[in-house]
Amino acid sequence: MTKIVVIGAGISGVSTAYALLRQGYDVIVLERQRYAAMETSFANGGQLSASNAEVWNHWSTVIKGVKWMLKRDAPLLMNPSPSWHKYSWLAEFVSNISKYRDNTVATTRLAISARQHMFDIADREGIEFDHVTRGILHIYWDKPGFDHAAKVNHMLNEGGLDRGPVTPQEIASIEPALHGKFYGGFFTPSDSTGDIHKYTTGLGRACEKLGARFVYDAVVKRIDRNKRFGLSYGVHIKNGQAAERILEADGIVVCAGSASRELASMLGDRLNIYPVKGYSITVHLDDEHAQSAAPWVSLLDDRAKIVTSRLGTDRLRVAGTAEFNGHNRDIRDDRIRPLINWTRELFPGVNTNRVVPWAGLRPMMPNMMPRVGKGRAPGVFYNTGHGHLGWTLSAATSAVLAEVVAESVPVTPRHVP
Structure with a gap:
């Protein structure tokens, strides 16, 4: 055989x-x-997100990376120490900016096709993984962020995704637990979340x-x-x-x-492939008050580059950041702290006294x-x-x-x- x-x-x-x-x-x-x-695959953000199919090969990413280079709690952080692997990867990353639109549309289509494959497998094999099918809500704090998202939305729609704009009032209706003064958002009802490890x-x-x-x-x-x-x-x-x-x-x-x-x-x-480190926290919701104060709809805050996923009744996963620091797997307090502070700010009723931190290396090709x-x-x-x-x-x-x-x-x- x-x-x-x-x-x-x-x-x-x-x-x-x-x-x-x-x-x-x-x-x-x-x-x-x-x-x-x-x-x-142990403790990622938990999103099954065709709505996050935008590739990173865009000049705005490069500009933000340079601006944030010396800010230790920045959403995107790069260790400036010399490394042929890192700088060759970055050079190829920039060379693929011209393919930004085509690769975003192609990734969207692939993500949509992946949904049915996964759901069929889970049904066939009886796999339970805290699957929540309440969609993914992207939130924007200002007009420039929302306007860029509107351009991205055209590409996602071209790829076949059912994603549309929502007002601040609709944001409050979609996820009542969320606190903040937002300019607007985009909602994808067909996206979902789950526990990748399970x-x-x-x-x-x-x-x-x-x-x-x-x-x-x-x-x-x-x-x-x-x-x-x-x-x-x-x-x-x-x-x-x-x-x-x-x-x-x-x-x-x-x-x-x-x-x-x-x-x-x-x-x-x-x-x-370059290892781009991401961090997450798993917030244990140990009482009914915390459980009711935590979101069920999955979120992506574009400004902070943070996502959330509800993993059953008593866990909330909060994840984000991108760190270019080689194969370093250290869990740094200055990278975890922004995730905790963000959770406290947007969900003040959630008790963060029992939080499990984690870091993992995303394997990224230069063209995403x-x-x-x-x-x-x-x-x-x-x-x-x-x-x-x-x-x-x-x-x-x-x-x-x-x-x-x-x-x-x-x-x-x-x-x-």
Whole structure:
């Protein structure tokens, strides 16, 4: 039977494994952590947001980045220390500004198609993930912000999204718990939210039922072309304290988030992914007063670059910021504090005495588009680089990738003696 090794057990890797299993492949998933969904897929903002499909390749992003460079609590923060990887990535980022409109429309369409894939999977496999279907509300404090959003809205509408403007009075009606004097907003009723960790681990269990094998604490040390026994690749892994061993496979799919760049280099490909750190807090709503004071409608505050998602009755996820600081995973108080202060300001009835902070590395390509498809060598594939939309896009990109694999490495039936 045709064997595929998937590297990475975050949302992209587990979704890819599931799509390949449905095609009839024998799948092994390698994960360097002890469990699935323990890195970027652990505590993100929770939004399944086609309404956030605008790519970042715009001159306004560059200007804000320069202006905020020395402000430690800025929504976008860049460590100015020299790094060839960082500055080559930024150069490519700027070169893709000309594709801003086309890539935004394309991302919108992909995000919309991903919805049905994900919902069908969750229904089929009985995955519970605190799914809330009350839409996403974008809020704007001033006219310039709202006017830019109106231009973006034309692109999102062109991509097929049902997103429209709302007045301050309508904002208050959509989410009564929200406090603030807003200029206006945009509302997307078809967007939703959920717990990415619950979904990914639930999908992982579904993969195991379909025959997938997960190997945890597995660090990939080397990947060789290997013609023995008719197989194509030997993946050398170090698994905990055990001796290095080799897994043989007909094909490899790299879904390893920010680590995909190093793995691609092993396979002869250049994959210019940069780890853009984001932060979140999970606010525990421990009493009825806090629960009633917290929002149920998901929010995006464009000025602060902060999003919220309600995760069941007793949790509120608040996330945001972008930090260009390499593979640093430190949780910094000066980056968490703005999330807490924002929550107190806009939801004064929410008690923030029990808050769990987190930081994760978004794997971003310079053009803000995921890398989905073949590598240079036969039998090598990628489904990675989803940036801030991995949760939103992975179900669709995994379906696309499974079709690409099927064309290049057809399934052969298991031999029964």
